[in-house]
Amino acid sequence: MGREGVGVNLETSLGYLLKEASSVLRSAMEEVLRPLGMSVTHYSCLELLAQRPGLSNSELARGAFVTRQSMNVLLQALERDGYVTRPAEAPVGKVLPTRLTPRGRRSLEKATVAVRSVELRMLAGMTGTEQSEAFRILRRMIHSLRDGNAETTRS
Amino acid sequence: MGREGVGVNLETSLGYLLKEASSVLRSAMEEVLRPLGMSVTHYSCLELLAQRPGLSNSELARGAFVTRQSMNVLLQALERDGYVTRPAEAPVGKVLPTRLTPRGRRSLEKATVAVRSVELRMLAGMTGTEQSEAFRILRRMIHSLRDGNAETTRS
């Protein structure tokens, strides 16, 4: 009531709902990762490395949706604690390929179980069709937002 | 490749996609709000007050998905700059109902135009059916994550 059509109604805004969903998901993940002494970014980094070994700092940052500076801070801590290794010298250029250590892999395994439980809870009550529908719609939203990125950028 | 079934595959994880969508949306909003000297939380607060005048600090915090401490810092700045007003004394209890000033309303109007353009861009290429489908699915995800909140996840 009031403001219909004029602007952004929070009750019916997909953007607001997306933010809410993301917030709830993050809380749920933090809750199950906290007992393991791990943050969401921490977990994301390890999971990325497990699935794509040898990723660089910048690539990890993009994959975890943080800046490379933030990821660098995290990587230094992970390296110090023996979860990942990076060569002292760059094999080519300045890129330092990062890899999980056995310790990092073990740590990730426990985290993955926890995170999967959250993912499953989120999907509870959704049919397979709905899940692929959700997947398709989210991809479309991302693409629409990205291509029309900056009004004056390119062309 | 690798890890099929074992754990969380980032390529097919709805959670990861949700985080990506949220990240892209936030970037897009920051981009259009920056010229107005406004952050996303800043805007969210004003929009909440426009649609539900008299909200308290804690209620605003929940609506903007931050802690009441963070919202309090923002409210103090907004009050200092004349965008909102709060009574010096609580009419009842400790709750201080907040309201937009005319200046706050003018500021919000410009921001709303900017944010709506982002919302429209995100919805571009989606039919009305798809939009309501997205709405339904997101609500379901939120609900599934919230009710099984407790660690024991009801048996």
Added chain:
DNA sequence: CAACCTGTGTCAGAATGCTGACATGGGTCG
């Protein structure tokens, strides 16, 4: 080859948000 542009790793400072803690007001029971 030299000039440029892009991407990268890294250091430093600043901003933003969060956790912890406290006093207080209101409601609910006993």
Added chain:
DNA sequence: CGACCCATGTCAGCATTCTGACACAGGTTG
């Protein structure tokens, strides 16, 4: 009424992330 519990506003300290800046490696182009 008194004891309790919960929610609120607020202060302080801390953590995380970001923005700004720099040097350098590789590719492209003249």
